[in-house]
Amino acid sequence: MTDPTVEKPYSSSVGDYIKAIWELGGVGSASTKDVADRLLVSPASVSNMFVRLQEMGLAEYERYQGASLTERGRVEALRLIRRHRLIETFLLEHLGYDWQEVHEEAERLEHAVSDGFTERLAQLLGHPDRDPHGDPIPSAEGTLETDDSFVLSQAIAGQRLCISKVRDEDAAMLDYFGDRNLVPGRWLRIREVRSLDDVVIVEDEEGEVYALGEALARAIFVRNDC
Amino acid sequence: MTDPTVEKPYSSSVGDYIKAIWELGGVGSASTKDVADRLLVSPASVSNMFVRLQEMGLAEYERYQGASLTERGRVEALRLIRRHRLIETFLLEHLGYDWQEVHEEAERLEHAVSDGFTERLAQLLGHPDRDPHGDPIPSAEGTLETDDSFVLSQAIAGQRLCISKVRDEDAAMLDYFGDRNLVPGRWLRIREVRSLDDVVIVEDEEGEVYALGEALARAIFVRNDC
DNA sequence: TGGATTTTTTAGCTTTACCTAATTTTCAAT
DNA sequence: ATTGAAAATTAGGTAAAGCTAAAAAATCCA
Numbered sequence: 001m002t003d004p005t006v007e008k009p010y011s012s013s014v015g016d017y018i019k020a021i022w023e024l025g026g027v028g029s030a031s032t033k034d035v036a037d038r039l040l041v042s043p044a045s046v047s048n049m050f051v052r053l054q055e056m057g058l059a060e061y062e063r064y065q066g067a068s069l070t071e072r073g074r075v076e077a078l079r080l081i082r083r084h085r086l087i088e089t090f091l092l093e094h095l096g097y098d099w100q101e102v103h104e105e106a107e108r109l110e111h112a113v114s115d116g117f118t119e120r121l122a123q124l125l126g127h128p129d130r131d132p133h134g135d136p137i138p139s140a141e142g143t144l145e146t147d148d149s150f151v152l153s154q155a156i157a158g159q160r161l162c163i164s165k166v167r168d169e170d171a172a173m174l175d176y177f178g179d180r181n182l183v184p185g186r187w188l189r190i191r192e193v194r195s196l197d198d199v200v201i202v203e204d205e206e207g208e209v210y211a212l213g214e215a216l217a218r219a220i221f222v223r224n225d226c
Numbered sequence: 227m228t229d230p231t232v233e234k235p236y237s238s239s240v241g242d243y244i245k246a247i248w249e250l251g252g253v254g255s256a257s258t259k260d261v262a263d264r265l266l267v268s269p270a271s272v273s274n275m276f277v278r279l280q281e282m283g284l285a286e287y288e289r290y291q292g293a294s295l296t297e298r299g300r301v302e303a304l305r306l307i308r309r310h311r312l313i314e315t316f317l318l319e320h321l322g323y324d325w326q327e328v329h330e331e332a333e334r335l336e337h338a339v340s341d342g343f344t345e346r347l348a349q350l351l352g353h354p355d356r357d358p359h360g361d362p363i364p365s366a367e368g369t370l371e372t373d374d375s376f377v378l379s380q381a382i383a384g385q386r387l388c389i390s391k392v393r394d395e396d397a398a399m400l401d402y403f404g405d406r407n408l409v410p411g412r413w414l415r416i417r418e419v420r421s422l423d424d425v426v427i428v429e430d431e432e433g434e435v436y437a438l439g440e441a442l443a444r445a446i447f448v449r450n451d452c
Numbered sequence: 453t454g455g456a457t458t459t460t461t462t463a464g465c466t467t468t469a470c471c472t473a474a475t476t477t478t479c480a481a482t
Numbered sequence: 483a484t485t486g487a488a489a490a491t492t493a494g495g496t497a498a499a500g501c502t503a504a505a506a507a508a509t510c511c512a
Binding site: 258270 | 491
Binding site for chain 1: 317320321322323327331334335337338339340342343346347350
């Protein structure tokens with residue numbers, strides 16, 4: 001008597017795995033170890049879950065070859081990422097959160113909110129297509145804009161480029177960038193890209209000059225338009 | 227090596243049980259059956275959980291006698307109820323939810339949000355002390371205003387009373403009241419309380435007269451002040 | 453090519469939270 | 483005081499999601 005038209009929602013664990021595969025896998029597939037490291041679980045747990053994801057039709061999986069998402073898995077991942085980024089935007093813009101605190105809270109909330117909540121939140125926020133880090137927000141239909149931005153360390157001296165996003169993994173870096181207003185939407189002129197020590201020297205709109213070491217230059221993404 | 231100062235958060239199931247005991251128990255204790263009916267689980271599951279709640283120090287429990295909350299359990303229940311009511315207020319006032327939709331969403335969210343989120347939300351909402359149904363919102367410290375309101379069916383003809391809250395169990399009733407603006411904060415003059423058929427006849431501030439049958443008259447709470 | 457190392461899987465176990473079926477206790481009514 | 487119904491508990495079982503330890507496959511490298 002199970003009604004196939006009513007599909008039960010996936011558990012939050014399943015969602016975490018799908019998201020991890022999406023984020024790690026890119027085009028190809030994600031390895032057991034990488035997923036285990038990202039989710040802080042044992043590799044054995046990942047092996048188990050890969051089998052279950054396949055049974056659920058969310059991933060393709062071949063023993064010893066890692067897992068990749070099916071179309072349904074991809075849609076599900078993008079749905080969660082949409083939720084996550086909209087929630088982050090709300091926390092930052094309406095509740096006064098700062099960069100550090102946002103990620104953890106959004107990680108929990110994205111599994112608890114309904115689609116209805118998500119779309120109303122999108123409306124409240126004015127249907128943004130980027131979150132405050134500059135990451136694109138997938139559409140409600142599960143499409144994601146292609147991203148032609150690249151890492152600042154790959155820029156060429158003389159270019160004038162727009163910051164498209166900043167990596168959101170390291171809170172201290174986010175603070176550093178926030179303090180100096182190196183945030184998505186700002187234009188930079190590239191003064192020098194020094195291969196010797198991977199330092200990139202840039203000038204912002206106010207003429208302020210910054211020398212960014214390797215780690216910082218790889219945390220800022222830029223592109224030609226804004 | 228378990229650090230007793232770091233207390234792990236309770237699962238959402240534990241929270242559901244504590245809330246149910248609080249809502250059903252009042253002063254005394256809540257019975258296995260009542261909790262089972264409210265949470266839509268089997269009585270056997272409730273018996274199990276009662277034992278676990280006692281081991282966790284959240285409830286007192288004696289076989290065949292039901293369970294009542296300890297001080298810690300009471301504080302935990304009020305914390306969840308605070309979250310729930312603040313979230314409902316937010317959904318109604320900022321996201322355009324209507325009465326029906328609100329409860330279910332809040333029920334899920336209250337287990338996912340942090341205390342930090344809750345307090346920021348309270349700030350955004352202007353630290354309300356009542357939710358839109360008129361239910362008092364517990365303080366962050368775990369205190370709850372004593373409620374001296376009573377059910378409309380216990381009013382006496384001639385009194386002038388203020389609607390303090392409306393029962394939030396039945397969505398159709400909430401709609402009925404909402405449509406007629408019979409909401410917390412409105413004053414009513416009691417024209418007649420007919421014991422024959424339990425119909426209560428009231429007049430609102432605009433002189434509109436309503437005859438409310440037993441079910442409706444028990445869903446509206448009133449008191450002398452506002 | 454053959455070891456050594458890393459990665460992955462398998463096997464078996466734990467906890468949480470639920471269930472059904474059977475049994476026991478309580479309570480109310482004769 | 484007994485009994486019958488309602489309520490509660492116990493016993494035993496399931497599924498999800500995790501774990502460790504041991505075995506197997508893949509990869510790297512000299």
